[in-house]
Amino acid sequence: MSFLEFLAGRWTEILGLTLEHVVLVVISTVAGVLIAVPLGLAITRIPALGRPVLGFAGVIQTVPSLALFGLLIPLPFIGGIGSRTAIIALVLYALLPILRNTVTGVRQVDPAILDAANGMGMTDWQRLTLVEVPLALPSIFSGIRIATVVGVGLVTIAAAVGAGGLGSLIFRGLAMLDSRLLFAGAIPSAILALLADAGLAMLEARLVASRGAPTP
Amino acid sequence: MKETMRRRRFLAGTIGAPAAFLASGPGGAGCAPGGPSAVLGAKTYSEQIILGELLARLLRASGLAVTERFQMQTFVLHSAIANGDLDCYIEYTGTSYSAIMHETFVAGQTAEEIYERVKELYRERFDLRLGPPIGFANDYVIAVPRDFARERNLRTISDLARISDYLFVAGYPFFERADGLRGMMDHYGFTEMPESIEVEVDMVFQVMEAGQADVAVGNSTDGRIAKLDLLVLEDDLGWFPPYESALVYRPDAHPAVADLAERLGGAISTETMRSLNRRVDVDGEQPADVAAEFFETLVG
Numbered sequence: 001m002s003f004l005e006f007l008a009g010r011w012t013e014i015l016g017l018t019l020e021h022v023v024l025v026v027i028s029t030v031a032g033v034l035i036a037v038p039l040g041l042a043i044t045r046i047p048a049l050g051r052p053v054l055g056f057a058g059v060i061q062t063v064p065s066l067a068l069f070g071l072l073i074p075l076p077f078i079g080g081i082g083s084r085t086a087i088i089a090l091v092l093y094a095l096l097p098i099l100r101n102t103v104t105g106v107r108q109v110d111p112a113i114l115d116a117a118n119g120m121g122m123t124d125w126q127r128l129t130l131v132e133v134p135l136a137l138p139s140i141f142s143g144i145r146i147a148t149v150v151g152v153g154l155v156t157i158a159a160a161v162g163a164g165g166l167g168s169l170i171f172r173g174l175a176m177l178d179s180r181l182l183f184a185g186a187i188p189s190a191i192l193a194l195l196a197d198a199g200l201a202m203l204e205a206r207l208v209a210s211r212g213a214p215t216p
Numbered sequence: 217m218k219e220t221m222r223r224r225r226f227l228a229g230t231i232g233a234p235a236a237f238l239a240s241g242p243g244g245a246g247c248a249p250g251g252p253s254a255v256l257g258a259k260t261y262s263e264q265i266i267l268g269e270l271l272a273r274l275l276r277a278s279g280l281a282v283t284e285r286f287q288m289q290t291f292v293l294h295s296a297i298a299n300g301d302l303d304c305y306i307e308y309t310g311t312s313y314s315a316i317m318h319e320t321f322v323a324g325q326t327a328e329e330i331y332e333r334v335k336e337l338y339r340e341r342f343d344l345r346l347g348p349p350i351g352f353a354n355d356y357v358i359a360v361p362r363d364f365a366r367e368r369n370l371r372t373i374s375d376l377a378r379i380s381d382y383l384f385v386a387g388y389p390f391f392e393r394a395d396g397l398r399g400m401m402d403h404y405g406f407t408e409m410p411e412s413i414e415v416e417v418d419m420v421f422q423v424m425e426a427g428q429a430d431v432a433v434g435n436s437t438d439g440r441i442a443k444l445d446l447l448v449l450e451d452d453l454g455w456f457p458p459y460e461s462a463l464v465y466r467p468d469a470h471p472a473v474a475d476l477a478e479r480l481g482g483a484i485s486t487e488t489m490r491s492l493n494r495r496v497d498v499d500g501e502q503p504a505d506v507a508a509e510f511f512e513t514l515v516g
Contacts, residue, residue, distance in 0.1 A: 073422070081415060081423050162385070162415040162423065171414070172388040177291040181392065 006180045014169070018188050020083075021165035024155045025196070028087045029148050032094025037140060039095075040102025041128065050103065057096040065089065065154050069161045086158035093154055094147035101143025105136025141204040145197055152193040156185065166192075252470045253281035257293045257305030261418040262496040262503060263354065263437055263489065267306050269507030270514075271463075271476065277515065278472040290315065290389065298342045303469035304477070307346075308354055309334045310459035314395035317341070321395070323454025327353070330458055338464065347463035347477025352486040355436040355459045356395065359446035364430050372452040376431065377404040384410040385429035387417030395456060397433075403455045421497070437486065439494025461489075483514065 007014070036057075043050045060068070068089050072079045078088050109132050117127045133140075159167025166185040173181030254275050258268030265286055272282045285293075285302060294316050296302040309327070312334045313319050319333070327349075335346040358373055365371070368379050390396040391414060401409070413429055415422075421440035424432045434441065436459075441448065461484075463477040492510060495501045 080426055081419065081428055082413065159414065160416060162413040162419070162428075164414070168388070168391075168414045171416075172392050175289045175291065175387075175389040176392045177289075177295055178392065 003180050003183065007184065010184060014166075014184055014188060017164065017166050017168055017185075018192070020163075021152070021155055021167075021189065021192060024083060024086055024090065024158065024163060024165055025148065025151045025192070028090030028155075029094055029144070029151050031087070031091045032098055032147055032151075033144055035091065036095045036098035036143075037102050040099045040140075041106065041133070043099070043103050044106040044132070045124070045128075054096075054099060054103070057092075057099050060092045061096045065093070065157045066160060068092070069158060073161060081162040083158075083163045085161050086155065086163035089158065090151050090154055094151060097146040097150070098140070098143040101139045101146075102136065105139025105143075106132045108139065109135045137208055138204065141200065141207075145200045145204075148196045148200060149193045152189060152196060156189055251281055252279065252472070253283065254303040254470055254473050255283045255285060255301065257288055257296060257302045258284070258286040259290060259293065259305075260287050260416065261435070261438075263435065263493050264306065265503040266492050266496060266507050266510075269504045270511055271304070271306070273507065273511045274476055274479075274515075275472060278476065280470055280472055297344060297464060297466060300466065300468075302466075304463055304465035304473050306350070306461055307464045308459035308461055309349075310355070310395060310457035312338070312346075312464075313457055315389075315393040318394055321455075321457035325457070327458035327460050331460055331462070343467060345465050345467055345474065345477070347465065347474075348481030350461040350463070350480045351482045351484050352437065352489040353458055353460045354489070356390075356456045357434060357436045357441070358449040358451075359424075359432045359434055359441050360430060360449060361424070362445060362447050365447045365449075370447070370449060372450040373400070373404055373455070374452050376449055377401075377406045380408050380410070382410060382430040383428070384412040384431045384433075385415065385420050385423045386412065386433035387420055388414055389417070390433050400455050404453055437490045437493050439490060439497045442490075442494070443498045 039049075039053060043053060063071075069085060072085045072089055073081060079085055106128075113131060113135070114127065117131045122130065155163070155165050156167035156170055159165055159171050166189045169181050169185030170189075173179065173183075173185060256268060256271055256275065258264040268284060268286050272284055275282045285296070288296070290307075290311060293302065293305050293307075297305060307316075309330045310321070313330050314321055317334070317337050319337070321330070331346075331349060338344040338346050358376065360370060360376075364382075368375075368382070370376055370379070386397065391398075391412075400406075410431070413423060417435075420432050420434045421438060421444065423429050424444055424446065425440070432446070436448070463480055465473045465477055467474075492506055495506050496503050
């Protein structure tokens with residue numbers, strides 16, 4: 001049976017697993033953004049937070065993903081087998097790139113611009129939301145893009161703890177030495193990563209363009 | 217009485233080892249410089265790791281240097297031994313027959329018939345040898361919590377085929393193997409594909425223990441079936457073949473390997489295997505420790 005015939009026979013299953021995959025990536029990346037962006041901004045205001053928070057995120061990043069999934073399984077409430085464990089691990093992995101890019105983006109804003117903002121009598125909150133965040137947006141976005149693309153890949157490993165998604169096909173392929181299954185899992189996953197990256201790039205371009213427009 | 221005989225046989229094998237040592241023929245995968253050796257494989261779950269550790273000890277006692285290749289998937293092991301990268305591993309006849317050789321099991325075929333056919337096919341198709349049955353069988357079983365069985369009125373797999381709305385857990389291979397899910401569903405006329413969780417084979421009963429699934433596909437020798445007090449559904453239409461254990465080995469492996477295969481014949485009963493597994497899966501002992509102790513009772 002050729003690979004195309006194989007795909008034709010399995011396309012509903014592959015589509016279903018692709019959907020599961022997308023849902024896992026979207027939930028975990030959105031949660032990662034909601035946690036890491038505010039936390040990153042907080043670090044720029046309370047520098048003492050920087051070392052422990054970035055240190056924690058950095059340590060998480062060094063734990064091999066399969067091991068992290070395994071470590072989460074026995075934990076009460078957040079652990080167990082299935083998508084919940086996977087989402088928690090993925091959010092943890094999303095933290096570092098988004099945090100670091102948020103902090104770096106804000107810190108790189110030209111001091112002269114900050115002086116100007118201060119000179120205009122802006123409060124700290126106004127300066128943050130009207131000046132620093134908009135200028136840091138490209139950097140924040142590149143963090144989100146990294147987290148998303150890495151997340152698409154990591155979700156395949158989450159299949160090891162019963163999270164489903166395209167990783168199921170890859171693990172079955174490994175177990176069966178069946179390269180058709182490996183490709184049926186790996187190709188859609190690679191396409192998803194490319195699409196996610198391109199989609200976020202477009203979103204970023206749009207946001208940056210709207211920021212650049214002169215305000216009345 | 218039988219136990220003593222068996223011990224003596226093992227002892228004899230161990231003492232006879234130096235002879236085998238001297239008579240070392242052409243080495244297979246284990247033909248390393250510096251002495252006779254063998255490469256030993258094992259699958260990913262406790263039973264296989266315990267047996268792997270045991271076999272390693274037995275081969276070392278015969279004077280071989282042993283390279284362990286544990287934690288491998290069935291099909292990886294099969295292709296490795298067929299290619300000559302592995303000298304031996306323990307396989308189950310039903311797995312060889314259905315999953316590896318794609319032969320169709322017909323209800324009523326006996327364990328002996330399957331064993332003989334598998335032995336023949338190993339020789340014909342892959343030029344591999346199959347030792348005598350070790351004595352225990354590790355069948356695929358469908359197990360459900362007793363409460364769930366009572367609620368849904370389940371006793372057999374036919375009963376399961378009629379119901380819907382339950383969560384099913386199995387290891388990855390079961391979703392693809394010839395003796396796996398699709399075939400079983402066709403054979404029993406399942407009305408719909410159950411919603412399922414796919415995990416590593418060894419994690420199936422963890423999922424059941426956490427109460428995250430209603431129906432599990434597992435190994436009959438797994439100690440956790442008894443621990444969790446699961447009901448094994450009767451394979452009333454005879455879908456699953458018998459899965460008797462035996463050592464698959466290469467004809468060009470060191471003669472001590474063939475000798476080991478013979479000595480393993482009838483050496484471990486299903487009850488014994490189950491209790492060894494339970495010590496690892498339920499009591500949390502290390503496979504190597506369990507194997508070391510069992511090795512002593514075998515050759516002691």
